[in-house]
Amino acid sequence: MRHCDVYAVASKDIVFESFDGEAVVLDLSTGKYFGFSDSGSRIWHALSSGVSAQALAGQSAGGATISMAELEGFISRLLEYGLLAPLADTPAQPVSADRLADLAQTREPIRVEVHDDLADPIHEVEEPQGWPAVKHTS
Amino acid sequence: MQRVTLENLTDYARHVLDMAVSNADSYPVTSTVRLPGLNLTVHAGHGPLADAVEHAFVRAPDSQIPSEECRIFVGHPGIGAVPEPAAWGHEHFTPQSFASKLADAGLRGSYFYDLDFWQFYDPRRRVGAQLMRSADSFPPWEPGAPLRAFLHWEYAARGMRLAHAGTLGIDGRGILLAGAGGSGKSGTVVAGLLNGLDSVGDDYVLADIAGGVAAYPLFATLKQDPKGFRRLGLQHRLKSQGPLNWQGKHQFLLENIAVQTTPARLDIVALLVPSIGGGGASSIMPVSRKDAMIALAPSGIAQMPGERESGFRFFSELTRLLPCYRLSLGTQPEEIASTISEFLARGNS
Numbered sequence: 001m002r003h004c005d006v007y008a009v010a011s012k013d014i015v016f017e018s019f020d021g022e023a024v025v026l027d028l029s030t031g032k033y034f035g036f037s038d039s040g041s042r043i044w045h046a047l048s049s050g051v052s053a054q055a056l057a058g059q060s061a062g063g064a065t066i067s068m069a070e071l072e073g074f075i076s077r078l079l080e081y082g083l084l085a086p087l088a089d090t091p092a093q094p095v096s097a098d099r100l101a102d103l104a105q106t107r108e109p110i111r112v113e114v115h116d117d118l119a120d121p122i123h124e125v126e127e128p129q130g131w132p133a134v135k136h137t138s
Numbered sequence: 139m140q141r142v143t144l145e146n147l148t149d150y151a152r153h154v155l156d157m158a159v160s161n162a163d164s165y166p167v168t169s170t171v172r173l174p175g176l177n178l179t180v181h182a183g184h185g186p187l188a189d190a191v192e193h194a195f196v197r198a199p200d201s202q203i204p205s206e207e208c209r210i211f212v213g214h215p216g217i218g219a220v221p222e223p224a225a226w227g228h229e230h231f232t233p234q235s236f237a238s239k240l241a242d243a244g245l246r247g248s249y250f251y252d253l254d255f256w257q258f259y260d261p262r263r264r265v266g267a268q269l270m271r272s273a274d275s276f277p278p279w280e281p282g283a284p285l286r287a288f289l290h291w292e293y294a295a296r297g298m299r300l301a302h303a304g305t306l307g308i309d310g311r312g313i314l315l316a317g318a319g320g321s322g323k324s325g326t327v328v329a330g331l332l333n334g335l336d337s338v339g340d341d342y343v344l345a346d347i348a349g350g351v352a353a354y355p356l357f358a359t360l361k362q363d364p365k366g367f368r369r370l371g372l373q374h375r376l377k378s379q380g381p382l383n384w385q386g387k388h389q390f391l392l393e394n395i396a397v398q399t400t401p402a403r404l405d406i407v408a409l410l411v412p413s414i415g416g417g418g419a420s421s422i423m424p425v426s427r428k429d430a431m432i433a434l435a436p437s438g439i440a441q442m443p444g445e446r447e448s449g450f451r452f453f454s455e456l457t458r459l460l461p462c463y464r465l466s467l468g469t470q471p472e473e474i475a476s477t478i479s480e481f482l483a484r485g486n487s
Contacts, residue, residue, distance in 0.1 A: 013234065015447055017454040019427035024454075026439075028446045029234045033436055035428055115432055 005053040006092045007075070010085040016044075021106075025083060033115040034081065037062070039106035043074065046099060047084060052092035060104040074110050081114065141227035144235060148243040150224060151258040155245075157220060158211035158267035164218025165211065172198045174344055174354040174402075176292065177205045180285065182212035185273030190281040196339070196355035196392065199402050210266040210288050214273055223254040223269045237444035246291040248443035250277050257287050257443075261295040278384030282359040283342050289356060290442040293344060299452045301345040302438035305338045305353050305404055306330040308482050312338070312404030314345075314353065315412055315465070316434035322412040322467045325366045326474055331396045332370065333475035338404050339392070347456050351406040358391040358400070370471055407482070408461050409434065415466040420477040422463045430462035 013028040023041035025034040036044050039061040046056060053075060057068040078084040142150045158181075165181035167188040172178075173195065182188040213220040226249060233248075240247045246259040253275050259266040266288040270276055290300045304315035304327040315323045327340040338355035346352045367373060367388045376394055383389045392400050411425055411433040435453035439446050468474055 015450055017431075017450070019431055019454070019457060022426060022428040024428055024431050024435075026435075026446070026450050028450075029232055031436070031440050031446070033432055035432055115436065 006087045006090050007047050007084040008087050009048045010082050014083055035113045037108035037111040039110045040112050042103045050093035051095045055095045062106050062109045140224035142224045143227040143229040144239050147239050151245050151247055154258050154267045154269050158213055161218030161220055171195045174198050175203045177207050179209045183217050183273045190284040194284050194359055196358045196400050208264040212268045214270040223256055225254050246444055248287050259288050259291045283357045287443055294445045298346045300342045304340040305343055307336045307404040311407050313408045313410050314406050315410050317412050322414050326412050328370050329471035329474045334397050336401050351459050353404045353406050355400050361387040361389050363387050410463050410465040412465040420468040420474050421466045422481050425462050425464040427457050427462050431457045
């Protein structure tokens with residue numbers, strides 16, 4: 001078990017929207033997009049609302065039971081991507097029966113995909129020192 | 139050379155805007171272009187950008203919604219007392235922090251690193267300044283969609299948006315085509331135009347979501363790589379062909395190939411995500427809104443400086459307002475156009 005299993009959205013640069021239950025997250029600072037499966041979306045929403053990882057482990061999602069190892073792997077990716085940040089000494093929010101029922105109805109594995117190759121497909125730019133400049137082929 | 143950092147960025151922006159306006163009488167070329175809800179007056183020096191302003195826009199009809207007046211100054215040393223552009227200092231930054239700093243002062247701006255190419259806009263006064271080293275010192279994509287950053291800032295301030303999408307329609311109803319480069323978006327637009335469909339543009343169109351989704355034309359520019367150019371038979375249709383553009387593509391105008399006059403507006407009834415099919419007939423199948431959003435939003439936000447969060451919210455709302463489909467493309471332009479025509483005629487969108 002992690003020392004901390006309560007999290008929050010990492011910064012105000014992380015914004016998200018839901019589409020028919022599937023979340024799309026944008027990191028405004030990097031321009032990277034993240035697309036979640038239906039179960040991943042529910043878990044993202046729960047974790048970013050302060051529900052503890054422990055409260056989600058053992059629940060049903062995507063036609064299976066969520067193991068703590070699977071959940072920790074998923075959370076590690078969200079931390080690595082800079083989408084979540086741990087909250088120390090913060091009490092967890094309770095998880096509602098409705099949220100768990102919604103999670104149980106999902107059909108896909110817990111998954112998040114990174115879309116970082118879409119930034120500027122037309123202009124083929126790169127960002128030396130952060131600024132766009134024409135990409136030169138070598 | 140003056141160095142700009144986040145600390146003095148706002149002062150520099152105001153200085154560039156003030157210098158542009160104070161030299162207003164020195165610009166040799168002044169053009170006014172009527173765009174949707176906007177009378178755009180451009181002051182510039184002679185050169186490719188002044189030429190592009192004359193040819194690259196689709197001019198809105200006089201009957202369209204009331205217009206605001208907007209002035210853009212395209213300056214470089216040699217025009218009055220317009221100064222050399224400054225360079226960015228060595229301070230760490232991100233484009234987001236650059237945009238935020240200016241937004242805090244009520245301004246918008248962008249900087250193109252390779253060329254010390256600055257653009258600043260004051261949406262309150264509707265005045266913009268583009269500062270370049272010389273008349274031809276601009277990013278290579280500028281002539282195809284001139285001054286698009288200023289239009290992006292102006293329309294974003296009104297709750298509208300420049301969408302990086304193609305369009306096709308019939309009788310005022312149309313579709314948005316969203317996808318990354320190479321997805322077949324531009325080829326689909328040209329295929330439709332050659333076979334009697336309408337379009338309000340490829341690459342960038344003005345999108346409004348007040349009272350449903352509508353798309354308006356801004357730029358007349360179309361592009362095709364040489365392979366698509368041949369496949370679509372454009373070498374026989376276009377009497378004169380200029381040099382390939384910086385991407386190695388043929389560049390031409392809507393009016394060069396459209397059967398009808400460009401409509402002033404299309405009411406958008408569906409969002410289609412094209413993909414190159416396996417060689418069979420074209421097909422249109424439902425796709426998740428999440429996937430459609432990821433096809434539509436990233437390039438539209440990345441290619442427009444600043445306003446990232448408002449863009450994300452705008453494109454999210456637009457995606458929710460429309461049914462979304464994947465368009466698997468066949469190889470025959472007539473068949474692609476026919477598939478889209480039948481889709482629009484069925485009204486199942």
